[in-house]
Amino acid sequence: MISVNKLCVKVGDFELKDISFEVPEGHYAVLMGKTGSGKTTILETICGLKKVLSGTICLHGKLATHTRPAEREIGYVPQDGVLFHTMTVRDNLSFALELRKWSKQKIDERVEELATLLGITGLLNRTPFGLSGGETQRISLGRALAAKPAILCLDEPLSALDEDTRGEMCTLLSDVQRLTGVTTLHITHNISESDRLGDIKFLIEGGVLKSLTSKVREKRSDLTGKVSQETSSPSDSSTQVKVD
Amino acid sequence: MTEQKAEEPLNSLKSRSDLPFYTIFIAISTIYVLLIVAMLSAETTYTTPDHIWAAFAKPEIRYAIWLSLVSCAITTVLSLWVSVPIGYLMSRHNFWGKVFIDAILDIPIVLPPLVIGLCLLILFQVELPQIEWLNEMVASESGANVSKEIAVAKTQSIDDLIRKVTKLIFGKPIGVTYEIPSVILAQFMVACAFAVRTMRVTFDQIGPRYEQVAMTLGCNRGQAFWRVVFPQAYRGLLAAGTLAWARALGEFGPILIFSGATRMKTEVLPTTVFLELTVGNIEGAVAASLIMVVSALFVLVIARMFGLTRAVI
Numbered sequence: 001m002i003s004v005n006k007l008c009v010k011v012g013d014f015e016l017k018d019i020s021f022e023v024p025e026g027h028y029a030v031l032m033g034k035t036g037s038g039k040t041t042i043l044e045t046i047c048g049l050k051k052v053l054s055g056t057i058c059l060h061g062k063l064a065t066h067t068r069p070a071e072r073e074i075g076y077v078p079q080d081g082v083l084f085h086t087m088t089v090r091d092n093l094s095f096a097l098e099l100r101k102w103s104k105q106k107i108d109e110r111v112e113e114l115a116t117l118l119g120i121t122g123l124l125n126r127t128p129f130g131l132s133g134g135e136t137q138r139i140s141l142g143r144a145l146a147a148k149p150a151i152l153c154l155d156e157p158l159s160a161l162d163e164d165t166r167g168e169m170c171t172l173l174s175d176v177q178r179l180t181g182v183t184t185l186h187i188t189h190n191i192s193e194s195d196r197l198g199d200i201k202f203l204i205e206g207g208v209l210k211s212l213t214s215k216v217r218e219k220r221s222d223l224t225g226k227v228s229q230e231t232s233s234p235s236d237s238s239t240q241v242k243v244d
Numbered sequence: 245m246t247e248q249k250a251e252e253p254l255n256s257l258k259s260r261s262d263l264p265f266y267t268i269f270i271a272i273s274t275i276y277v278l279l280i281v282a283m284l285s286a287e288t289t290y291t292t293p294d295h296i297w298a299a300f301a302k303p304e305i306r307y308a309i310w311l312s313l314v315s316c317a318i319t320t321v322l323s324l325w326v327s328v329p330i331g332y333l334m335s336r337h338n339f340w341g342k343v344f345i346d347a348i349l350d351i352p353i354v355l356p357p358l359v360i361g362l363c364l365l366i367l368f369q370v371e372l373p374q375i376e377w378l379n380e381m382v383a384s385e386s387g388a389n390v391s392k393e394i395a396v397a398k399t400q401s402i403d404d405l406i407r408k409v410t411k412l413i414f415g416k417p418i419g420v421t422y423e424i425p426s427v428i429l430a431q432f433m434v435a436c437a438f439a440v441r442t443m444r445v446t447f448d449q450i451g452p453r454y455e456q457v458a459m460t461l462g463c464n465r466g467q468a469f470w471r472v473v474f475p476q477a478y479r480g481l482l483a484a485g486t487l488a489w490a491r492a493l494g495e496f497g498p499i500l501i502f503s504g505a506t507r508m509k510t511e512v513l514p515t516t517v518f519l520e521l522t523v524g525n526i527e528g529a530v531a532a533s534l535i536m537v538v539s540a541l542f543v544l545v546i547a548r549m550f551g552l553t554r555a556v557i
Contacts, residue, residue: 049456069459076460082453086475095471099462147462 001025002046002151002185007055009038009045016041019055019209021202028177028184030198032191032212037204039187040079043153046185047076060150075144075152075182080160081136083128089139090124096147114142117176134165138172145180152177154186158193170196284537291527299531304507308516309535311427315512316492319431323439323488324481331443332469336452352437360433361501368403368421422504427512430498435488442487446480447473486547490540 007019016038023029033039044050046057048069057065064072084092093114097107115121118138128136137157144152154173158166174197177184188194194201201212299305334346352360400408407417420426450473458468496514503510505519513532520528 044456047456047460049459068464069456070462070464072460074460076457078453078457082457084454084458084472084476086472086478095458096461099467143457143461 001058001060001183002029003056003058004042004046005056005058007042007045007057008053009041009050010053011041011050014038014041016207019204021209021211023183023185023200025060025183026181027199028174028186028197029200029202030186030188030194031202031204031209032188032194033204034189038207039204040155042204042209043155043185043187046151047074047153048072073147073149073151075147075149077137077140077144077152077154077157079156081128081133081140083131083136083139083143085128088125088127089120092128092139092143093124093146095143100147110146114146117179118142118172132165133161134169137161137169141173141176145176145182148180150183152182152184154184156187156189158188158190166193173197287530287533287537291530295527296531296534299525299528302528304511305516305528305532307508308511308513308532311424311511312493312513315424315428315431316489318428319435319492320485320489322428322432323436323492324485326436327439327443327484327488328474328477328481330440332447332473334440334444335447336455349437349440352434353441357434357495357497358501361430361498364426364430364433364498364502365421368426369401371401372405421502422506422510424503424510426503427499427510430502431492431495433498434495435491438491439484439488442484443477443480446477446484449480450476482547486543490543493536493539 002021002023004022005020007016009016009019019042021029031039031042041050045052046059048064048067052065055065056063059067059072059074083089084095087095090111093111094107097110102110111124112121115124118141120135120138120142123131123135123139128139131139141154141157157173158169161169170193173184173186176182177197186193186197203210203212330349334342334349355363403419403421407419410416410418418425420429454472454476455463455465455468458472459465463471494514495512496518499510499512499515500518505511505515507519511519513536516532517529520526520532
């Protein structure tokens with residue numbers, strides 16, 4: 001569970017005030033907003049990468065406002081993957097496990113399991129140089145999930161992908177979330193993505209975070225119209241309606 | 245079918261030919277490149293190999309080569325050790341007075357080398373206030389260990405203090421001024437400033453995202469640095485090391501003032517060139533400078549080769 005209450009964060013001249021929302025255990029939440037609206041700041045604050053001025057963050061029912069990033073048990077997938085280039089794909093996947101001092105056998109089993117789940121078995125022994133955007137994001141997702149975190153934070157993971165790969169990744173994210181039951185917070189500015197994946201949707205606009213729904217997927221069809229209306233996006237019938 | 249007509253300008257604006265622009269730029273570039281090549285060719289063809297081998301046989305020049313290589317190696321290692329933390333802190337953190345610290349770090353680069361030597365010389369002659377407990381300890385310990393009590397002066401410079409302490413520890417006084425350590429320190433003061441600058445740019449280019457991801461995966465700051473950022477900085481380290489080594493090898497002004505030009509003691513290759521020239525032995529000067537030219541080219545080629553292969557991957 002992620003519970004954010006009256007959060008205030010300041011990064012340079014940019015400031016966010018009184019941000020409150022909650023993502024219940026095992027749900028897939030999508031946070032939408034224009035570029036520069038502060039959605040990445042919120043995600044990074046939850047991950048412990050930005051200092052909190054005031055307010056609280058509760059993770060899995062425990063207060064974690066000032067807990068160090070390492071102790072939050074959050075899997076973080078940044079926008080462009082940010083794979084460790086000096087390591088092989090296998091080492092990227094086993095990075096968190098080696099830090100937790102897992103045995104070599106258990107690490108190997110877990111890496112194989114992740115590689116099969118994400119369809120990257122053939123890439124394990126190569127370095128990340130020259131990988132495609134989709135492969136990079138799969139590995140980044142695998143690295144974040146390796147230590148079985150209770151929470152997964154995705155920062156626009158599909159924004160740099162082409163349409164086909166994006167569709168595949170959406171299916172993969174949905175499957176992974178269903179299989180692992182990990183509480184997920186996904187940031188995007190793409191309505192089709194949020195529509196396809198999100199149980200819960202939030203919109204941040206003008207420094208104010210609104211909950212677009214607290215209902216689950218059945219109501220999704222009603223929401224598309226609502227989101228379009230609220231964000232004043234063009235009523236494009238394609239799936240590529242962007243907020244900004 | 246109409247024949248293709250000569251191209252006509254699409255509007256009334258007629259732009260002049262690019263030829264004069266490229267002619268001037270290429271001419272200027274060529275003159276400079278030729279000057280470098282001519283300079284090096286002139287030196288390499290000035291003497292016969294026999295003269296050069298004869299110069300190498302001189303023990304003074306052999307000593308200078310040895311001291312240059314050893315002192316440059318130590319300076320490079322020291323510079324890397326210092327430049328990595330400074331470069332990282334300056335790249336990643338904002339703190340009060342950062343602009344001021346940044347300016348201080350650039351001082352050795354902009355200051356005339358001779359002035360650095362003079363500053364160092366004066367620094368080590370600054371009289372320290374007496375430290376009673378240290379004096380007492382030195383006096384009693386030296387009485388027991390070296391069987392001769394070290395005199396405690398009423399006033400002492402930093403250099404005196406270092407001599408006393410090293411005598412206490414090693415049984416032999418090791419000073420800084422006009423000794424080998426001064427050569428390394430003089431090289432280090434300048435070389436390190438260049439290494440710091442290089443490492444800072446390196447860490448700027450790597451960006452903080454890698455550490456952030458590593459920290460969410462379970463690393464503390466130190467682990468994130470050593471496991472993720474430092475391995476990625478190897479090209480910057482190589483560049484900083486190469487630059488520091490090359491600067492250290494060519495350092496002359498500060499060494500002349502701070503270390504003197506004593507043969508078989510504080511003589512490095514640039515000092516040899518200077519000393520041989522002053523006695524009119526041009527072959528000796530050329531031989532010493534050729535070693536520096538070859539070493540510089542060798543380092544340059546290695547750095548380039550390594551850089552290029554990595555860029556291709």
